[in-house]
Amino acid sequence: MDDGEERKSPAWWGRRAWELLSAVRARAPLVQCITNLVSMDIAANALLAAGASPAMLHCIREVPEFAPRCDSVCVNVGTLSEGWLPSMRAAASAGRPWVLDPVAAAASKFRMEACLSLLDLRPAVVRGNASEILALASRSSAAAAAGSNFKGVDSSHDSGDALQAAKALAQSTGSVIAVSGAVDYITDGEQVVGASNGVALMQKITATGCAVTALITAFVAVEPSDALVAAACALAIFGLAGEIGMESAKGPASLRMHLIDALYGLDEQTVTSRVKISIES
Ligand SMILES: Nc1ncnc2c1ncn2[C@@H]1O[C@H](COP(=O)(O)OP(=O)(O)O)[C@@H](O)[C@H]1O
Ligand SMILES: Cc1ncsc1CCOP(=O)(O)O
Numbered sequence: 001m002d003d004g005e006e007r008k009s010p011a012w013w014g015r016r017a018w019e020l021l022s023a024v025r026a027r028a029p030l031v032q033c034i035t036n037l038v039s040m041d042i043a044a045n046a047l048l049a050a051g052a053s054p055a056m057l058h059c060i061r062e063v064p065e066f067a068p069r070c071d072s073v074c075v076n077v078g079t080l081s082e083g084w085l086p087s088m089r090a091a092a093s094a095g096r097p098w099v100l101d102p103v104a105a106a107a108s109k110f111r112m113e114a115c116l117s118l119l120d121l122r123p124a125v126v127r128g129n130a131s132e133i134l135a136l137a138s139r140s141s142a143a144a145a146a147g148s149n150f151k152g153v154d155s156s157h158d159s160g161d162a163l164q165a166a167k168a169l170a171q172s173t174g175s176v177i178a179v180s181g182a183v184d185y186i187t188d189g190e191q192v193v194g195a196s197n198g199v200a201l202m203q204k205i206t207a208t209g210c211a212v213t214a215l216i217t218a219f220v221a222v223e224p225s226d227a228l229v230a231a232a233c234a235l236a237i238f239g240l241a242g243e244i245g246m247e248s249a250k251g252p253a254s255l256r257m258h259l260i261d262a263l264y265g266l267d268e269q270t271v272t273s274r275v276k277i278s279i280e281s
């Protein structure tokens with residue numbers, strides 16, 4: 001089978017997900033995260049559990065020196081403030097592969113404009129929930145906020161509702177767009193891949209989306225030539241850790257703990273047999 005044909009097989013995706021996780025464990029990519037205050041701990045611990053090396057630096061006096069020495073950069077606007085935006089822009093312009101998490105993009109005009117200006121700096125991947133991707137694609141906080149029962153950082157849409165918006169956004173920006181949910185959809189504007197690992201209770205742990213965006217950033221560091229594959233594999237691996245964590249969890253707090261343990265302990269047999277990724281179109 002040629003690579004194109006192979007990509008359609010679940011076995012190919014399982015092998016690729018294991019190869020990329022193994023590469024993160026072997027190379028321990030240095031991942032700078034300019035991320036929100038809520039997500040710092042879970043994002044750093046998810047990166048460590050996966051084998052990466054997180055660095056949560058955001059000072060504008062350090063970013064121009066530090067970001068170019070990193071393997072990849074994660075920018076997350078969850079607790080955006082005017083003082084942090086120059087650091088985000090400097091890190092996104094440092095010449096390293098970088099990933100954007102447009103948390104609550106529709107919350108305000110300021111936040112939407114910040115997200116759009118960061119989009120202009122060409123992230124390799126944008127990962128958001130369905131409401132965030134819909135808002136970005138409409139390039140308006142007012143339209144999105146007014147048109148839906150706006151839920152702040154949470155989504156009031158399903159990922160399938162944002163699939164066309166994700167494709168359009170990928171075409172207009174040149175970034176790979178990942179819209180998370182019960183099925184995570186990842187698209188480059190042409191191809192659409194679905195990753196359907198995960199458990200619904202992950203939504204009840206704050207900053208799981210931020211954590212998976214950080215994990216995507218580590219996967220992009222070890223696979224910079226194919227951001228779509230990197231994002232799909234990271235989302236499936238994180239969702240699989242949630243499934244395994246759920247086998248021991250009693251609620252969201254213990255799921256948070258067991259998910260991180262599961263991410264740390266994933267083995268080849270489990271990954272290659274349980275990752276659920278497929279070409280949707
Ligand atoms: N209904 C669901 N079933 C399974 N996994 C889910 C579900 N909703 C979200 N997830 C997973 O939880 C994580 C956070 O996704 P999501 O809640 O969409 O992002 P955010 O936290 O940014 O709003 C992702 O890994 C996603 O795949
Ligand atoms: C609650 C909250 N407020 C600002 S950022 C944040 C965390 C959002 O995390 P996620 O987007 O992964 O749900």
Ligand SMILES: [Mg+2]
Nearest residue numbers: 103129209210
């Ligand atoms: Mg989020």
